[in-house]
C-alpha cells in the first residue's frame with residue numbers, strides 16, 4: 001500500500017519529474033529516483049506493449065538497489081503515465097500491465113480517470129490525474145483520485161491556460177487533497193514557492209529535456225538552451241489540443257506563426273514531411289533558466305540544493 005505523505009518523507013524534495021513523450025526513458029526516471037525525486041515514464045512512449053513490459057520489469061528491484069545504495073534519499077517511488085482518452089487504443093492493455101507490475105503511482109491524462117482509480121487502488125497504487133480547469137478537478141475528485149496535477153499556463157506539452165494562483169484557489173473550492181503544481185517550474189526556488197502555495201509536489205518537465213539521459217533530439221535540447229520564455233508559442237493547431245512549442249521549431253517545419261495565430265480552434269494545420277512532437281518540439285515557459293545539457297543527477301542536485309535554501313514549509 002503506497003501513500004503520498006510517506007513517499008514525500010523519503011524524498012529529497014517534493015518533485016515529480018514529469019512524463020514526456022519521446023523524451024522520458026527508464027534511465028532518466030531512475031536517475032531522478034536515485035537522487036530522491038520521483039521519476040516517471042509515459043506508457044505510450046514505448047512503441048509496443050512488450051517494450052513497455054521491458055521498461056517495467058525489474059523496476060522494483062532497481063528501486064530497491066537505489067534505496068540500499070549510499071544515497072540518503074532515493075527509490076521511494078516511480079510513476080507511469082496512462083493516456084485515458086478514448087483515442088488511445090492501447091489504454092486497456094497498458095492498464096493491465098501497470099496493474100501486473102504494481103506501478104506505485106499512475107498518472108492519468110487527457111480525460112477523466114473513471115474506473116482506472118478502482119483498479120489501481122485494488123493493489124494499493126496511487127492515481128494522480130492531470131487537470132486544466134475546475135470542472136476537470138471536480139470530475140477527478142469524484143472519481144476518487146489521490147492527487148490532482150494542476151497543469152497551469154506555461155507548461156510544456158499539452159498545457160492548461162490558467163494562472164497558477166487563480167487555479168490553486170479554484171481547486172481548493174472542490175478538493176482538499178494533494179495538488180501537484182505544473183507549468184514553467186524549473187528551479188528549486190520555484191519548488192519551494194509551489195509548496196508555499198499549498199502544493200504537495202512540483203511537476204517538472206521541460207527542465208529535464210536537455211539532460212544527457214533524455215531521448216530528446218540533440219536539436220531540441222540545444223533549442224531549449226538558446227530560448228527564452230518569449231520564444232514559446234501557444235497553439236492548438238499542431239495536433240488539436242492546446243500546447244506550447246518552441247517557435248523556431250514550428251518555423252523550421254514550414255509553419256507560419258502568423259497563420260497559426262489566427263487558426264480557428266479545432267483546425268489542425270498540416271505539416272508536410274514533419275512529424276508532430278518528433279520534429280516539432282515542445283517546451284514550457286521555463287526555458288529561459290536552462291543553460292546547458294547536463295546529466296540528470298546534476299540537475300536534480302541543483303534543484304534539491306536550491307529548494308533546501310528557499311524552503312519555508314517544514
Ligand SMILES: Cc1cc2nc3c(=O)[nH]c(=O)nc-3n(C[C@H](O)[C@H](O)[C@H](O)COP(=O)(O)O)c2cc1C
Nearest residue numbers: 018020021042109155156157183184204205206284
Ligand atoms: C516534450 C514534452 C512531451 C510531453 N509528453 C507528455 C506525455 O506524454 N504525457 C503527459 O501526461 N504529459 C506530457 N507532457 C507534459 C508534462 O508531463 C508536464 O505536464 C509539463 O512538462 C510540465 O510543464 P513544464 O514543461 O513547464 O515543466 C509533455 C511535455 C513536454 C515538454
